[in-house]
Amino acid sequence: MELQIALDRMSYEECFETLEEVSDHVDIIEVGTGVIKEYGLGIVRDIKDKYKDKKVLADIKICDAGRSESEVAFSYGADIVTVMSFADRKTIMDCLEVASGEDREVVVDLLNHSGPEVLEMLKSIGAASVSAHIGKDQQGEAAMSEQRFAGLESSGFKLYVAGGINEDNLTDYMSLDPAVVIVGSGITKAADKKGKAARIRSLME
Numbered sequence: 450m451e452l453q454i455a456l457d458r459m460s461y462e463e464c465f466e467t468l469e470e471v472s473d474h475v476d477i478i479e480v481g482t483g484v485i486k487e488y489g490l491g492i493v494r495d496i497k498d499k500y501k502d503k504k505v506l507a508d509i510k511i512c513d514a515g516r517s518e519s520e521v522a523f524s525y526g527a528d529i530v531t532v533m534s535f536a537d538r539k540t541i542m543d544c545l546e547v548a549s550g551e552d553r554e555v556v557v558d559l560l561n562h563s564g565p566e567v568l569e570m571l572k573s574i575g576a577a578s579v580s581a582h583i584g585k586d587q588q589g590e591a592a593m594s595e596q597r598f599a600g601l602e603s604s605g606f607k608l609y610v611a612g613g614i615n616e617d618n619l620t621d622y623m624s625l626d627p628a629v630v631i632v633g634s635g636i637t638k639a640a641d642k643k644g645k646a647a648r649i650r651s652l653m654e
């Protein structure tokens with residue numbers, strides 16, 4: 450099981466300061482949607498340049514123009530990009546095609562769109578990785594539950610889980626048997642980020 454740190458709602462400098470503290474404990478560095486909107490894909494390139502041994506995920510949440518959007522993110526050094534499950538199947542297929550044959554990955558984000566028919570469609574077009582994601586704006590009312598993403602644990606997808614995960618609720622997500630646990634504010638808002646990342650990592654083992 451891998452740990453992905455999500456860098457959201459922070460400045461360029463804060464992203465690097467956070468990584469300085471936590472990089473030893475994480476496998477994947479996610480450059481958050483808002484950070485990319487503010488600083489551009491250049492920050493993905495700068496992080497990859499500094500952390501060559503880590504996988505870098507550009508959370509660009511593609512919803513259209515899948516070919517060009519994924520091509521440009523990979524060209525900036527991203528190893529992984531995200532595309533939304535509500536996007537047209539051609540958009541998702543184009544992202545998958547751009548990634549194929551290289552050491553690259555496309556994660557389909559199931560935010561607000563995750564029924565059995567969605568999973569079936571994703572299977573039929575060859576998507577391999579999906580993210581069971583409770584959005585920032587949903588987190589007050591909708592905690593992770595087995596019903597919410599029912600069937601995912603036995604679906605055969607490489608599963609990422611995300612959305613308000615922290616040291617206290619991590620076990621709620623373990624029943625889904627994720628391959629990757631994504632933690633943002635559960636680490637980045639802690640006074641001792643390094644200690645928090647180490648603790649979450651130890652709970653995953």
Ligand SMILES: O=C(CO)[C@H](O)[C@H](O)COP(=O)(O)O
Pocket residue numbers: 455456457479481482508583584585611612613614631632633634635
């Ligand atoms: O994709 C995201 C928001 O859309 C976040 O990166 C993801 O939810 C993890 O952050 P947090 O643990 O703070 O919820």
